């Protein structure tokens with residue numbers, strides 16, 4: 089404590105005035121501490137509840153997987169995204185879509201990777217939950233989307249087969265996507281928590297407007313489907329919210 093010697097009198101004791109000064113300085117510490125704590129722990133993003141109960145997608149997506157996937161995995165991406173944004177709060181001012189598009193411009197590569205994995209994790213999961221709905225035969229693609237699927241892939245069945253192929257080909261963890269590139273539909277795959285918004289990180293040919301995404305990380309299906317990823321992909325079609333997908337198109 090460099091300030092103490094100058095506050096001491098000849099006997100080496102604090103004089104009354106210095107003692108009061110030090111006391112008022114110490115009194116201020118509890119006022120400063122919460123401000124620092126708030127800065128460290130700022131929650132820029134929080135986990136939104138699902139639009140449906142955890143068991144609403146049964147028997148295709150089981151309640152236990154939904155509970156852990158949303159409540160634990162997605163929550164952890166948000167916690168770590170917030171940790172990254174606290175390192176550079178100016179990035180928290182960007183809408184999340186913009187942050188995804190500008191990740192490649194972040195020069196601190198360890199921060200870039202943290203935000204790529206966890207910002208991507210948050211974006212992808214939030215989008216995924218909004219792409220699902222309880223099974224309902226009347227939930228169909230709009231005429232415009234249906235026409236585009238038929239034009240691009242010949243039929244809904246052919247589209248689903250090609251999407252499944254990309255989902256199966258993704259080695260390890262990642263996502264399969266239906267995207268629109270200047271209004272033209274395309275199926276792509278990304279590794280880890282990358283997504284089609286990540287300009288400069290994902291190849292240009294795989295960038296576009298995401299319409300539908302499927303999480304093919306093992307945590308998305310292992311409890312119910314174990315190693316049978318294809319069964320999970322087939323089950324997925326029963327709970328796709330085509331109304332939501334169509335509205336994005």
Ligand code: MN
Pocket residue numbers: 157161213303305307308
């Ligand atoms: Mn996941």
